[in-house]
Amino acid sequence: MxxxxxxxxxxxxxxxxxxxxxxxxxxxxxxxxxxxxxxxxxxxxxxxxxxxxxxxxxxxxxxxxxxxxxxxxxxxxxxxxxxxxxxxxxxxxxxxxxxxxxxxxxxxxxxxxxxxxxxxxxxxxxxxxxxxxxxxxxxxxxxxxxxxxxxxxxxxxxxxxxxxxxxxxxxPSFLQMRKYELMAISNNLSEIGIKKIRRLGHSMEFEQVKNYVQGDDYRTINWKATARQGNLMTNTYTDEKSQHVYCIIDKSRAMKMPFEGLSLLDYAINASLVLSNVALLKEDKAGLITAGEKIGSVIAADRRPTQINKILEVLYKEKTRYLETNMEMLYATIRSVIKQRSLVVFFTNYESLSALQRQLPFLKRIAKYHLLLVVFFENTELKKISEKPADDVEGIYIKIIAEKFAYDKKLIVKELAKYNIQSILSAPQNLTVNTINRYLEIKAKQKI
CATH class of the missing domain: 2.60.40.10 (Immunoglobulins)
Structure with a gap:
């Protein structure tokens, strides 16, 4: 009661x-x-x-x-x-x-x-x-x-x-992954900023022999099939398949920086998930490596239907570390795990040229064996400060320092290009679109 x-x-x-x-x-x-x-x-x-x-x-x-x-x-x-x-x-x-x-x-x-x-x-x-x-x-x-x-x-x-x-x-953002997946299937990727890349030449991945139609490249005419059929016949080719695409995610303290409530690591994880899914849709093999002061998770490249779920489960548990990335151990892992030439997308962040110089020797070694794409982040807050007019002497000093850091980012891009290392300098909110654009460009130019 x-x-x-x-x-x-x-x-x-x-x-x-x-x-x-x-x-x-x-x-x-x-x-x-x-x-x-x-x-x-x-x-x-x-x-x-x-x-x-x-x-x-x-x-x-x-x-x-x-x-x-x-x-x-x-x-x-x-x-x-x-x-x-x-x-x-x-x-x-x-x-x-x-x-x-x-x-x-x-x-x-x-x-x-x-x-x-x-x-x-x-x-x-x-x-x-x-x-x-x-x-x-x-x-x-x-x-x-x-x-x-x-x-x-x-x-x-x-x-x-x-x-x-x-x-x-x-x-990690599986809703974003599904959105890109549906748009990729329906060829509507241009609606969200994914560019159509003009193909240079054609790949050697043979698809079929078909009737010639106006606009086909006359260099692809199959003369033997033409003689048998009595009509002009051409060979058609498709994108090369089963190429290996590895996303390598830096979990060091450099990825702890926040932006709009998310850390840079979260942006890298979301972009990696979408990129892996798009690569699987293109019938390539997707893999993953995470690294901090020691190697985290390693998923060998594969294109089985369960591969994207395996990557999703691993990315769900990843957290930033508080030490710098052990690049020597990362290089040794790449050499032991990735046996053939692959596209290696390295998500990291450099705030100064000296930070790059510490890792550059290992990046050059990786670039000898694989097509290396380094993805790092633009500091949008510093960019806003550098673009804002200064009102007093203190504002001038702050503006100059901000412009110096922004200029360092551009120098990093040029420094990587000197050693034939591709790079993407992107604002966090545009990371996914920019990464997919570069992957499609690399596929179209047959660089892997």
Whole structure:
């Protein structure tokens, strides 16, 4: 009995309407001292109000469960993307209700606005959708759903604590991966900035012999087939397949820098996932290596259907380290794991020319055996400072320093080009598009 009473008053809340009416009663009682003609009107109104409160309590508490609510969430969340979640609610009361719904989302989001107000008729159902954008990979713990119910009288609220605690994993941006995948299949990649690269010559990967149509390269005419058929026949070629594409992700402290809530490591992980998926769609083999002061995960290049899931599971667990990358160990791993000439995409970050010089000897060795593409990040905050006009002497000093750092980034690109090492200097938000563009360009120019 004590437990029931405890649950009763813990879940009972008074509304503003009730406080307003009580205030009106107090005012009438005060006025009755000065205006005797009011008589018993204040008492009558007060007792009427108390009776309505008792009726309201009876209406809301006469059933054990008056509403049903459930969270609709995906099996996993996509990092840096807007993920759609929903709350399904059904009214089991025989009268109209007003409901306030609070979903206890994980503390990582630091949001206090997940409160929804809705109106439900008897037996009516509703699905309320909302968006969450995680910025870190890992496990996110959701709590219960709190539903505050009001009857048409609106004097009190009853709270329902619906147990919906669950843990959802936040994976690298698989939603972004699917978007690029669908656009690649439908040849609509240009809509999101993916360029069509003009093919120079043709590959030697033979596809079929077909009838000649105007515009075909006359150098591909198959004269033997033409003689047999009596019509002009041409050979057609396709992109070379089964080429190896390895994404190497630097997990050192240089990748810890934040940008719009995400670390540079997260941007590199998202770009690697999309690039690996596009490579598999192009029938190439995708692989992965992560490295910090020691080698992390190694996935040999393959194009099996399960390869992208294997890469996704590995990337989900990766975290930045606090030491510099051991380039000697990384070079030894590349030599032992990658047995044939491959496209090696190295995601890292250099803030100064001296940082590059420490790693350059090992980059030159890798470039001897593979086509090396170094991807690093533009410091967008410094770029904004360098483009902003200075107002005083201190502003001039800050602007000059910012321009010096921005110039160092351009020198790094030139320094890498001297040793035939390709590079991409990209703002974090454009990293994925720029990386895919360069991969398609390399494929079109048959450089692997």
């Amino acid at each position: 004590k437990k029931i009473f405890s649950l009763f008053y813990k879940n009972l809340f008074l509304t503003n309407r009730l406080f307003t009416l009580i205030g009106c009663c107090v005012v009438l009682f005060l006025l009755a001292f000065f205006f005797t003609w009011l008589g018993v009107i204040p008492e009558l109104l007060f007792y009427t109000l108390m009776a309505l409160v008792i009726i309201d309590i009876f209406m809301l508490y006469r059933t054990h469960r008056g509403v049903f609510a459930k969270r609709h969430a995906p099996d996993r969340l996509s990092n840096s993307d807007d993920n759609e979640l929903g709350i399904f609610i059904e009214n089991w009361y025989p009268f109209n209700i007003s409901a306030g719904i609070i979903d206890e989302i994980p503390f990582q989001f630091q949001r206090r606005d997940i409160l929804f107000k809705t109106f439900l008729k008897p037996r009516q159902r509703k699905l309320i959708n909302y968006m969450l954008r995680p910025t870190k990979r890992g496990e996110y713990e959701f709590g219960d759903i709190r539903v505050y119910v009001q009857s048409p009288l609106g004097l009190i609220r009853r709270r329902y604590n619906i147990k919906q605690a669950e843990t959802l994993a936040v994976y």
